[in-house]
Every structure is written in C-alpha cells, then in structure tokens.
Amino acid sequence: MKAVSLKTIENMHESYQQNTHQKAIRRALAKNPMDSIAYVTEAEQNTQFRFSIDIETLPVTNQKASGRCWLFAGLNIVRELVAKKYQLKDFELSQNYQAFWDKFEKINYFLEAMDDFLTCDGDDRTLKHLLQMGIQDGGQWDMFVSLVDKYGIVPKDQMPETYASSNTAAMNKLINIKLRKYAAEARILASSHLLKEKDALKASVLEELYGFLCTNFGVPPTKIDFEYVNKQNEYNKSSFDSPKSFFDHLGLSLHDYVSIIDSPTQDKPYMRSYTIAYLGNVIGGKPIVHLNLPMSRLKELVIGQLKDKEIVWFGADVARDGDREKGIWDDQAYDYETAFQMHFSMTKEQKLDYLQGAMNHAMVITGVNLENGQPNKWKIENSWGADRGQKGYYLMSGTWFDQNTYQAVVHKKYLTEVELNAYQSKPIVLKPWDPMGSLA
Template identity: 85%
Template sequence: MKPISLKTLENLEQSYQKDVHQKAIRRALAKTPIDQIAYVTEAELHTQFRFSIDIDTLPVTNQKASGRCWLFAGLNVVRELVAKKYGLKDFELSQNYQAFWDKFEKINYFLESMDNFLTCDSDDRTLKHLLQMGIQDGGQWDMFVSLVDKYGVVPKDQMPETYASSNTGAMNRLINIKLRKYAAEARALAKQHQLKEKDELKARVLKELYGFLCTNFGLPPKNVRFEYVTKDNQYQSTTFDSPKAFFDHIGINLHDYASIIHSPTEDKPYLRSYTIAYLGNVIDGKPIIHLNLPMERLKALVINQLSDKEIVWFGADVSRDGDREKGIWDNQAYDYETAFQMSFSMTKAQKLDYLQGAMNHAMVITGVNLIDGQANKWKIENSWGSEKGQKGYYLMSGTWFDENTYQAVIHKKYLTDIELKAYESEPIVLKPWDPMGSLAK
C-alpha cells in the first residue's frame, strides 16, 4: 500500500486551482444542492404525465414511516380486483392486518432458522447476516402470496392503522433485540446439550412476541364484515366467517402470477429460475422464485399485461435520479459528469455486483407511453401518500426504468412455454445476501 506524499498533495492542489470550471461549481455549491447543479431542464420535455395506456385506479395509499411497500403494492393489486367485482369507487384493504401476520411469521422463521446455527462458529457469515438483518418491514411478492394463502385479507376498517404499524422503527428495534437475545441464549443452551430447555425458550419467546405484536398492532379480526357503497350509491353488507373466506370469495388466484427479474450478472444466466437462501416469512409457504429474463422481454411482458388493463406489481431502486416533489425519476435529468468532469457511469451488472444498485421499493405500474411500440415513460402508483408527485402518482422515464427496475410480477398466461418451463424448474439457490433479495430488508 502506498501512502499519499506531500508532493502528490501539492500537485493535486495546483492542478485543481487551475480548473476554472470546478471553481464556478464550488461557488455554486456553497448555496445550492448538488442535484440542482446537475439538473437538465430540457429533460422536462419528455416527462409530462401523458400516457398512451393509462389504467384508472383507486386513490393512492400511504405506508408512512414503514418499509411495507411490498405489502401496500400487493394489496393495491388485490383491491383493484375487489373494486371491479363490487363496483367500488374507494376502497382499501388492511395493510396493518397483513403486516401483523408478516411480522409474526418472520419471528417464527427467525427462531426456527437459528436451529441450523446452534453449534457453528460465532463468526459464521450466514449467521452474522441473519443476526444483522433480524426481521424487517420489507418483503417479496411470493411472501405476500404466502400471507394471503394462510391468513386471507380484510377491509381496512376491520383492522385500521395504529401508530406503531405506521411508524415501525422502535417496534422493530425491540423485536430484534429480543431475537438476538434468543439466539445467544439458544446457542448457549445447545452447547450444554440442553435442547429441551432451548425448545421451551423458543416457545416462550414466540408467545411473548405474539403479545408484543398484539399490543402494537391490535388483535387481528377472526371474521369479516364487508360493508360498502357502490358507485351508484347502493349500500351492501356481507359477512364472511374468516379473512380467508373473504379472499376466496374475491376469486383471484395469486399463484397464477410469476416473479420476473432482470439481473444481467454472470452468476445468473437468463431463462433460469432462482431462489434466495433464508429469505421468507411463512415456513412451508410459497417458495420465492424469480425467473431471470432480458430487460426487453420483461418490458414486453409488462406492456402486454397493461394492454389488457391489468396493473403490475414491480420492484426498483428508487434511491437515485429522482425528484419526489414532482414525482419524476429520470436519469437523463441529471448530468453529474458534466458538472464535475468525471465519469460515474456503471453497467447494471456492475451496480449489482459492487453494491451500487439493488431493489429497495415496490410499487404498481398503472400506465405506459408507447412510441413505435417502445416505452419512453411509465406511470407509477406509489404508496407515499397523495401530497407528492401527481396526487401520489409518479413517472419513470424509459431509460431510468431500464437501469433501475429489477423485478415485475406477471400473469403466467403471458409467458411462453419455454419461459414457463424455466420458471417451474428447480431453482438455483442464491446466497442470503444476494441483491435479488434486497427488497426484503
């Protein structure tokens, strides 16, 4: 390793002092954010909220200070089908109900997973990963399917939001302290060959954390009263014996949908299915399966589904090149390379392999603008409330979508026979920390 010499520092400063461009940028940055310095006004010509395919949807939802985007997006897909079936103009399903059972199942998943690490070294990488992750708000489409399969859904008024369900940070912190404490105590008991005591400890922790969830979220309802008013102002009320019976009555099979990813990395050949080790919530629930396809094929599948007036659940990296006030993500709207006279560009594969890109938010695609069959912008229903963007709807440019979208959930009827066979093949198991599992953080 070579240290920086004083001569090197002197040369660097002399070179910088001669750079008139950087001098101007430095003065501007004293009072101006970086994004504004790099903003390209001309890009606005291509990001107007007008779309050739634009599906009418119900008002946007708000996940508030929580990471439940995947649940909100999944329930937004289901509620559109409920609204269509019953002729509703405004309706929400309870995100709190879904989050309660997700947390409870994740707690059990963690406790059971620790049985595989009772005697390994304390610095085992997988153990450290699981301990670091604990349980989080995030999740995957297939995890949503597992929850609905087991617990059904309920209208929002049957289990409304609480402060804790909308602001999950403190609750998650305490749950994870409890889980890490269990891991330490369970490993200590295992070393002493006290497996019966370890199992008793596990049952006690599960009971304690179930009560903790009830205290934070409220008690989940056991039956459903579905009370509503139709678009033509007709009042209706129906009672179901269970949330599962209510969902079954809706008549949608979530297993008809497949998760398609675009991961152009060397370790993931296209037309292969993948899963991620130790990623899940409901034990023995639906396995997490991703079919990797080229981006052009993923986009074609999304467009096919939108053309049939059905919205699309998807996952992307929304941490860059965006304006949340305007509700626009567009990588052509920011020119950092000209502003700072150096390259920042990386391929999508490089971003995945070198921790610069990964899914961190799930939403719903409700529209697209096609020019000569090619998508140049996409309309997005977000779950950040109606105050930002266009009443809560956002726009993604075509180039931004290509670079930062990693997953879309598509009805299997749009897949070719070869694609369907690949999806149903034995999946390749990826490491627990693979970026295709990052949405569950």
C-alpha cells in the same frame, strides 16, 4: 499499500485551484443542493404525465414511516378486484393486518432458522448475515402470496393503522433485540445439550412477541363485516367467517403470477429460475422463485399485461436520479458528470456485482407510453401519499426503468411454454446476501 505524499497533495491543490469550472460549481453548491446544480431542465419535455396506455385506478395509499411498500403494492392490486366486484370508488385493504402476520411469521422464521446455527462457529457468515438483518418491514411478491394464502385479507376499517404500524422503527428495534438475545441464549443451551430447554425458550419468545405485536398493531380480526356504499350510493353489508374466506370469494389465484427478474450478471444465466437461501416469512408457504429474463423480454411481458388493462407489481432501485416532489425518476435529468468533471456511469451488471444497485422499493405500474411500439415512460402508482407527484402517481423514464428496475410480476399466461418450463424447473439457490434477495 502506499501512502499519499504531501507533494502529491500539493500538486492536486494547485491543479484544482486552476480549475475555473469547479470554482463556479463550488460557489453554487454553497447555497444550493447538489441535485439542483446537476439538473437538466431540457429533460422535462420528455417526462410529461401523458400515456398511450393509462389504466384508471383507485386513489394512492400511504405507507408513512414504514418499509411496507411490497405489502401496499400487493394489496393495491388485490383491492382493484374488490372495487370492481363491488363497484367501489374508494377502498383500501388493511395493510396493518398484513403487516401483523408478516412480522409474526418472520419472527417464527428467524427462530426456526437459528436451529441451523446452534453449534457453528460464531463468525459463520450466514449466521452473521441473519443476525444483522434481523426482522425488517420489507419483503417480496411470493412472501405476500404466502400471507394471503394463510391469513386472507380484511378491509382497512376492520384493522386500521396504529402509530406503531405506520412508524415501525422503534418496534423493529425491540423485536430484533429480543431475537438476537434468543440466538445468544439458544446457542448456550445447545452447547450444554439442553435442547428441551432451548425449545421451551423458543416457544416462550414466540408467545411474548405475539403479544408485543398485538400491543403495537392491535388484535387481528377473525371475522369480517364488510360494509360499503357502491358507486350507485347503495348501502350493502357482507359478512365472512374469516379473512381467508373474504379473499377466497374473490376467485383470484395469486399463484398464477410469476416473478420475473432482470439480473444481467455472470452468475445468473437468463432463462433459469432462482431462489435465495434463508429468505422468506411463512414456513411452508410459497417458495420465493424468480425467472431471470432480459430486460427487453421483461418489458414485453409487462406491456402485454397492461394492454389487457391489468396493473403490474414491480420492484426497482429508487435511490437515484429522482425528484420526489415532482414524482419523476429520470436518469437523463441529472448530469453529474459534466457538473463535477467525473465519470460515474456503471453497467447494470456492475451495479449488482459491486453493491451499487438492488431492488429497494415495490410499486404498481398502471400505464406506459409507447412510441413505435417501444416504451419511453411509465406511469407508477406509489404508496407515499397523495401530496407528492401527480396526486401520488409517479413517472419513470424509459432509460431509467431499464437501468433500475429489477423485478416485475406478471400472469403466467403471458409466458411462452419454454419460459414457463424454465420458471417451474428446480431453482438455483443463491446465497442469502445476493442482491436478488433484497427486500423491497
């Protein structure tokens, strides 16, 4: 390793002092945010909220200070079917109910996973990864399917939001302390060959944390009374003996939907299926499986479903090139390279391999604009409330979508036979920290 000499720093200082462009930028940054300095006004003409395919959907939802976007996106898809069946103009399913059981199942998943690490070296990388990750709000499509399979769905008024469900940080912190404490104690018991005591501790922690979830989220309902007024202003009431039966009567098979990813990295050849070690919530639930296809094919599949008037669950990296007030993500709207006279561009492969990009937010695609058959902008139903974007709806430019979208879920009927066979083949198991295992 080589230290930077004082002479080198002196030369850098003299060179910078002669750069009049950076002097102007420095003065502008003293009173303005960086994004404003790099903003390209001319890009606005290409990001108007007009689309050749625009599916009408219910009003947007609000996940507030939580990371439950994947649950909101999944329930936003299912609620459209409920609204269509019952002719509703405004309706939400309980995100709190889904989050309760997701947390409970993740707790059990963690406790059971620790059995694989009772006697390993304390510096084992997988153990350290699981301990560091702990329990989070995020998830993936197949995890949503597993929850619905086991626990069904309920209308929002049957289990409304609480402060804790909408503001999850403090609750998650305590859960993770409890889980890491269990891991430490379970390893001590295992080293002393006290396996019965370890199992008793596990059962005790699970019961304690179930009660903790009830205290924070409320007690999940076991029966459903579904009251509603339809578009014709007619009052109705339907009763169901369980949340599972409420979902089952809709006749929707979530297992008919396939997760497609675009991961153009050397370790993931296209036309192969993948899963991720130690990623999941419901033990024995639907395995997490992704079919890796090129972005061009992913877009074809999404557009095919949109043309059939069905919205699409998808995941992207929304941490860059966005204006949350206007509700626009557009990589052409920010020119940092000209502003700072530095190169920042990376390929999608490089971003994945060098931890610059990964899926971190799930939403629903409700529209697209096609020019000569190609998409140049996408309409997005977000879950950040109606006070941003266009009443909560967002826009993604075509180039931004290509570079920052990593996953979409489409009905299997849109896949070719070869693609479906590839999806159904034995998946390659990726390491727990692989970017395709990131939680939206």
